Amino acid sequence: MTTTAAKPTAVTAPVDHAAGKSRVELKNVSRGFGEDWAREEVVRNLTFEIKPGDLTCIVGPSGCGKSTIVNMVAGYDHPDSGEILLNGQKVVGPAKDRMVVFQETALMPWQTTFDNVVFGPRLRHEGSRPEIEKEAHRLLEKVGLGEFKQKYPSQLSGGMQRRAELARALINRPLLLIMDEPFRGLDAMSRPLMQEFFLRLFEENRRTNLFVTSEIEEAIFLADRLVVLSNRPAQVRAVIEIPLPRPRQFHMMSSPEVFEIKRQALEILHDEAMKSFGGAAHFAHRGPAEHEARA
Numbered sequence: 520m521t522t523t524a525a526k527p528t529a530v531t532a533p534v535d536h537a538a539g540k541s542r543v544e545l546k547n548v549s550r551g552f553g554e555d556w557a558r559e560e561v562v563r564n565l566t567f568e569i570k571p572g573d574l575t576c577i578v579g580p581s582g583c584g585k586s587t588i589v590n591m592v593a594g595y596d597h598p599d600s601g602e603i604l605l606n607g608q609k610v611v612g613p614a615k616d617r618m619v620v621f622q623e624t625a626l627m628p629w630q631t632t633f634d635n636v637v638f639g640p641r642l643r644h645e646g647s648r649p650e651i652e653k654e655a656h657r658l659l660e661k662v663g664l665g666e667f668k669q670k671y672p673s674q675l676s677g678g679m680q681r682r683a684e685l686a687r688a689l690i691n692r693p694l695l696l697i698m699d700e701p702f703r704g705l706d707a708m709s710r711p712l713m714q715e716f717f718l719r720l721f722e723e724n725r726r727t728n729l730f731v732t733s734e735i736e737e738a739i740f741l742a743d744r745l746v747v748l749s750n751r752p753a754q755v756r757a758v759i760e761i762p763l764p765r766p767r768q769f770h771m772m773s774s775p776e777v778f779e780i781k782r783q784a785l786e787i788l789h790d791e792a793m794k795s796f797g798g799a800a801h802f803a804h805r806g807p808a809e810h811e812a813r814a
């Protein structure tokens with residue numbers, strides 16, 4: 520199956536006053552795993568801000584600690600030191616004001632797309648049943664799944680599943696939408712369609728967004744700001760503003776300023792990747808025999 524829609528359907532939305540007004544601050548956040556001598560520091564003194572109505576992209580080398588950061592912002596995990604604030608309030612646990620869309624589908628396979636979307640609000644008895652269902656219908660139309668409401672997740676393509684997840688997150692009207700490599704694993708046709716679809720959705724109401732990706736082009740295309748991370752332990756290596764106007768269009772990606780931003784970010788990422796390969800490169804250069812002889 521292929522992704523069928525690249526533009527959110529025009530459906531009148533109830534006013535969401537919270538969208539686009541939330542600020543997230545990470546202040547000297549550190550996190551490690553393991554006991555005593557075997558403890559590994561994964562995030563070190565991380566400080567950055569996600570401004571209201573902005574899409575902030577975290578980019579970093581593979582395994583540097585991006586999901587660990589997401590888990591802490593979502594409240595699934597806690598910093599060892601430092602703090603995370605949402606509109607000045609310390610994040611102490613998961614809540615529906617911070618919704619996460621992960622790269623793996625989290626849709627319940629035994630429920631229809633519609634039932635997946637209404638699941639959270641129904642469980643929490645938020646509003647009347649007709650209200651919840653009306654909003655679910657609206658959101659599913661919005662994400663282009665109007666005709667797929669009664670399908671099960673396995674009957675949807677990867678791109679459709681991500682859109683269903685978006686509807687499921689958005690029904691909670693989160694103050695912060697967190698996307699953890701949501702388009703990883705999509706095929707080469709679906710990924711740009713999803714990027715454009717997601718951009719249009721974001722640009723409609725500018726809900727404050729934290730987006731994690733390891734694709735630098737995707738980050739530049741989507742973001743207002745890139746937070747470029749170091750190798751593990753993750754630290755902020757650079758914060759790069761993306762001066763492209765909105766609505767974003769693919770043709771903007773061939774401008775000289777995008778080329779320069781890409782060069783800057785790739786230089787840092789390459790530098791960081793080389794650090795993790797440092798030991799291996801040194802080993803390869805001298806050869807195993809020499810190492811064994813010295814052992």
Ligand SMILES: Nc1ncnc2c1ncn2[C@@H]1O[C@H](COP(=O)(O)OP(=O)(O)OP(=O)(O)O)[C@@H](O)[C@H]1O
Pocket residue numbers: 552553561579580581582583584585586587588733
């Ligand atoms: N709960 C945990 N217990 C022990 N180690 C953990 C835990 N969570 C993460 N780690 C370790 O932290 C490191 C960073 O993992 P994380 O998934 O945050 O990185 P990432 O940048 O998201 O990776 P990728 O680019 O592969 O998605 C890894 O070495 C991982 O094993």
